[in-house]
Amino acid sequence: MQCALVSRGFDLRDYYGKAFDKVADRIQMQSHPADDPAEVRMAVAWHPPADAFDRYPNLQAVCTIGAGADNVLACPSLRPGIDVVRVVDPAQAEMMSGFITWHVIWHQRRFASYLAQQRRSEWRRLPQRAARSVPVALLGYGQIGSRVAADLTQLGFPVLAWSRTPKSMPPGMRGFHGGDGLFAMLREAEVLVNLLPLTPETRGILNRDVFAALQPGGYLIQVGRGEHLAEADLLAALDSGQLAGASLDVFAREPLAGDHVFWQHPKIVLTPHDACDVSNDALVGTLLSTAEAIETGRRPPGAVDRVRGY
Numbered sequence: 001m002q003c004a005l006v007s008r009g010f011d012l013r014d015y016y017g018k019a020f021d022k023v024a025d026r027i028q029m030q031s032h033p034a035d036d037p038a039e040v041r042m043a044v045a046w047h048p049p050a051d052a053f054d055r056y057p058n059l060q061a062v063c064t065i066g067a068g069a070d071n072v073l074a075c076p077s078l079r080p081g082i083d084v085v086r087v088v089d090p091a092q093a094e095m096m097s098g099f100i101t102w103h104v105i106w107h108q109r110r111f112a113s114y115l116a117q118q119r120r121s122e123w124r125r126l127p128q129r130a131a132r133s134v135p136v137a138l139l140g141y142g143q144i145g146s147r148v149a150a151d152l153t154q155l156g157f158p159v160l161a162w163s164r165t166p167k168s169m170p171p172g173m174r175g176f177h178g179g180d181g182l183f184a185m186l187r188e189a190e191v192l193v194n195l196l197p198l199t200p201e202t203r204g205i206l207n208r209d210v211f212a213a214l215q216p217g218g219y220l221i222q223v224g225r226g227e228h229l230a231e232a233d234l235l236a237a238l239d240s241g242q243l244a245g246a247s248l249d250v251f252a253r254e255p256l257a258g259d260h261v262f263w264q265h266p267k268i269v270l271t272p273h274d275a276c277d278v279s280n281d282a283l284v285g286t287l288l289s290t291a292e293a294i295e296t297g298r299r300p301p302g303a304v305d306r307v308r309g310y
């Protein structure tokens, strides 16, 4: 099967060349624009150019190289009927959980203050707080959120989680859904972790109302998508002390501009969209199952609901 590699700004082979090699006997990767476009039935894409898919009249499915499919779904040349397949990867969920846990504990154990004290050669013990006194709210209780919730619960943090549909939660966690559920959850929470997909409903959700509803001195861990965040509202909440700090991994414009105020902000910890990539093994599985589904006339596993947006 012929598969087009479609991305803007970076070469997919640099990241996932080993995965592409592993499937080479079944799937022939063609750099976009492919020489024989009518033969292309699937694509691997990340931030595709607006007109990218116009070239492929027989395209049936586009695989992302991530958990989030937003940037492919937003492509204007994605015709109705083309499936968009995301990677569902337990190994990614495990690593995301480690990343998020580090930031929760960074806040709980006051490491930002200790780092500042160290820079001043200042020996001063700060009050310790048990995990059970730091409630963590998760926006999103899907593939990744449910893993994060389980791991934080194990460490003793009270976990609250918000989803679109109601869930039955394991012992030690509480679930919320809908607009009222969101604010009921936030009022009880100190740390807020964003693990939502970017959809028309979730765009801009990290805003002043949400920050104001958290317990004073709260903390934001933003690993969803940059467009979830109202940047000016975050800066205001940090300035007022409503938020003690924020860990940001994703940004509306990536790479983040060199002169962006976030870089030097004393209350912000920043990483370059690096919380966790999907593993080669998971991508290989997704590519093979997508090719097989196309060949047998089925819907590929992992195909997102294009109307719902995730």
Ligand code: NAP
Binding pocket: 066, 067, 068, 069, 096, 139, 140, 141, 142, 143, 144, 145, 162, 163, 164, 165, 166, 178, 195, 196, 197, 198, 199, 201, 202, 223, 224, 225, 249, 250, 273, 274, 275, 276, 277, 310
């Ligand atoms: P997922 O399995 O699709 O889970 C999404 C969760 O969000 C579900 O619980 C869903 O509710 C909930 N949700 C969606 N729309 C909602 C709404 N309007 N109101 C309330 N809840 C809503 O996705 P995932 O695999 O966990 O990944 C989540 C996101 O994490 C990705 O889309 C991506 O943005 C981000 N991510 C970032 C990185 C990084 O490196 N920074 C890495 C991986 C993923 P239901 O359960 O009711 O459907």
Ligand code: GLV
Binding pocket: 065, 066, 067, 068, 069, 276, 277, 278
């Ligand atoms: C990374 O951002 C992903 O969606 O996997």
